[in-house]
Amino acid sequence: MDPIFFNRLFSIRSESVFNELAIEIFRFQATENEIYSQFVKALKIDAESLSDVRRIPFMPVEFFKSHSVMSGGYNPEIVFSSSGTTGMVQSRHPVKEVRIYEESFRKGFEFFYGDISQYTILALLPSYLEREGSSLIYMVDDLIKKSNRPLSGYFLHNHSDLYEAICTLQAKKEKVILIGVTYALLDFIEKYSVNFPELIVMETGGMKGKRKEMIRAELHQTLCEGFGVRTIHSEYGMTELLSQAYSAGDGIFQCPPWMKIGVRDMNDPLTILEYERTGGINITDLANIYSCSFIATQDLGKVYHNGDFEVLGRFDNSDIRGCNLLVQ
Numbered sequence: 001m002d003p004i005f006f007n008r009l010f011s012i013r014s015e016s017v018f019n020e021l022a023i024e025i026f027r028f029q030a031t032e033n034e035i036y037s038q039f040v041k042a043l044k045i046d047a048e049s050l051s052d053v054r055r056i057p058f059m060p061v062e063f064f065k066s067h068s069v070m071s072g073g074y075n076p077e078i079v080f081s082s083s084g085t086t087g088m089v090q091s092r093h094p095v096k097e098v099r100i101y102e103e104s105f106r107k108g109f110e111f112f113y114g115d116i117s118q119y120t121i122l123a124l125l126p127s128y129l130e131r132e133g134s135s136l137i138y139m140v141d142d143l144i145k146k147s148n149r150p151l152s153g154y155f156l157h158n159h160s161d162l163y164e165a166i167c168t169l170q171a172k173k174e175k176v177i178l179i180g181v182t183y184a185l186l187d188f189i190e191k192y193s194v195n196f197p198e199l200i201v202m203e204t205g206g207m208k209g210k211r212k213e214m215i216r217a218e219l220h221q222t223l224c225e226g227f228g229v230r231t232i233h234s235e236y237g238m239t240e241l242l243s244q245a246y247s248a249g250d251g252i253f254q255c256p257p258w259m260k261i262g263v264r265d266m267n268d269p270l271t272i273l274e275y276e277r278t279g280g281i282n283i284t285d286l287a288n289i290y291s292c293s294f295i296a297t298q299d300l301g302k303v304y305h306n307g308d309f310e311v312l313g314r315f316d317n318s319d320i321r322g323c324n325l326l327v328q
Helices: 003-009 015-032 034-042 098-113 135-147 159-171 182-191 216-227
Strands: 078-081 092-095 120-124 176-180 200-203 233-236 245-247 259-264 279-285 294-303 309-314
Touching: 003 015, 015 034, 078 135, 092 098, 098 135, 098 245, 120 135, 120 159, 120 182, 159 176, 159 182, 176 182, 182 200, 182 216, 200 216, 259 294
Parallel strands: 120 176, 176 200, 200 233
Antiparallel strands: 078 092, 233 245, 259 279, 279 294, 294 309
16 A cells, blocks of 8 residues: 555544545545446446545445455455354455554554553454454454563463453453453353453454344343443454444444444435434445445444444344344
């Protein structure tokens, strides 16, 4: 990526700059991305004359399952793939330059939590560790290394070691983030009781077929009681993206400056809804420049006036996936 563009992307601080860059990326992708180009043309949209970000079309996320979604020809440095039960078609995301993803998740984490070196990162992600191609594991690997703390690391099924690490870190008054897949966090607190109010517990969503789905309020209350914390943090990301949104509690997510959420009418996908109305979540992820930055997900949600958003479930007959898609 051109260094000037790279710097522009991760220094966005205003809506006008975001919109300007979004139009620029849209025109590039509408020309250089074969799948997205066909989609735009089928909607009879003239990419060169489009100047209003509200008219940019959002490509169905399902295309990542059936096509190589790439803007420009390249050999990807890495290919991320989605999780899924046996027989399900996985999404594949070929990434041209992995440094874009690294810059996105590093700056995104810093935007919400500050300097990674101030934290010990404990990861309880068995389902992700047991397969290849997880973008979440790539991110957590890097955060663990960047934290450079002796107790940072993964805990597969060794819950006793995790409990010991948490107790040690609490006694030392260390800043700790425990990031875990939902069912594994529940498994842990069934065996161990923790009372660590300063601990940041971050669930990545999904029961992965291991447990019955729970409504968010019930799940978070259970986790709060099990870890002795007031709120449960959450991470919202997916294979098809290079950016993440975070929630510091109550299921209310915020995006980094180069990512934005909109909501579309469920019966008319080209119609964008007003604030606080429930519909399909559209994601603009400007870090996805060499893929597709404008994705219509199968998630249901609502957006508030300040840009914060909630995830309220999934469309009927959608795949169950592990990226914070809890039944509400």
